[in-house]
Amino acid sequence: MPPFDVIITHLELSPEDFKPKRSGRGDVAFSQVGKPVPELNRFFYAAIGGRWFWLDRRPWTLARWAAHLADASRIETWILSAGGVPAGYVELEHKDGGAVEIDYLGLLDAFIGEGLGAHLLTCAVERAIAMGATKVLLNTCNLDHPKARANYESRGFQAVRTEVKTMEVPAQPPGPWEGA
Numbered sequence: 001m002p003p004f005d006v007i008i009t010h011l012e013l014s015p016e017d018f019k020p021k022r023s024g025r026g027d028v029a030f031s032q033v034g035k036p037v038p039e040l041n042r043f044f045y046a047a048i049g050g051r052w053f054w055l056d057r058r059p060w061t062l063a064r065w066a067a068h069l070a071d072a073s074r075i076e077t078w079i080l081s082a083g084g085v086p087a088g089y090v091e092l093e094h095k096d097g098g099a100v101e102i103d104y105l106g107l108l109d110a111f112i113g114e115g116l117g118a119h120l121l122t123c124a125v126e127r128a129i130a131m132g133a134t135k136v137l138l139n140t141c142n143l144d145h146p147k148a149r150a151n152y153e154s155r156g157f158q159a160v161r162t163e164v165k166t167m168e169v170p171a172q173p174p175g176p177w178e179g180a
């Protein structure tokens, strides 16, 4: 594929603008992965992001993942389960200056479109505020799920800037695993 203009939108949420929305299901749980489990982060990254051109970390080795997650006071991983089944995840990162960034957030395909995306984002923002966030940051781009930005804006996030990066993007996303 020829070089592609990736439009990255940076969004921010001030805690006072937060509009939480929970699932009505009684069987959802949001649980912290209490110690680094690099295989788990790698699984969600590839299984969710494989449909949406999350490519940067695909070549990461186990050691690279472990190093990334090693400082539990900087990076937190939380899993959303539905009916006891892991459905999605979020990676939260303390940033300098008191902000917390949602580095990755997503649901496995089988759980999209049931109200769990709003619930996952609500739980993620609540956790970020509990971590002391003065602001919650994230970014999305024109390669992400078409509803991703609406999900963020519905919870009170506002776009603060956009940037365009021209990148080599494959014609098709890689899928959840090699050869899938």
Ligand SMILES: CC(C)(COP(=O)(O)OP(=O)(O)OC[C@H]1O[C@@H](n2cnc3c(N)ncnc32)[C@H](O)[C@@H]1OP(=O)(O)O)[C@@H](O)C(=O)NCCC(=O)NCCS
Pocket (backbone or CB within 6 Å): 021, 048, 052, 105, 106, 107, 108, 111, 112, 113, 114, 115, 116, 117, 118, 119, 139, 140, 141, 144, 145, 147, 148, 150, 151, 152, 154
């Ligand atoms: C983004 C994602 C979490 C949303 O999950 P979801 O299950 O579709 O979300 P929900 O059904 O809970 O809906 C949440 C919000 O999405 C938006 N949305 C959902 N369905 C929509 C539709 N048919 N039309 C317009 N907006 C819609 C709305 O803003 C909705 O919030 P609201 O009901 O308060 O208005 C999910 O699609 C996902 O994980 N995608 C793959 C990974 C990804 O793209 N992650 C984001 C990277 S930045």
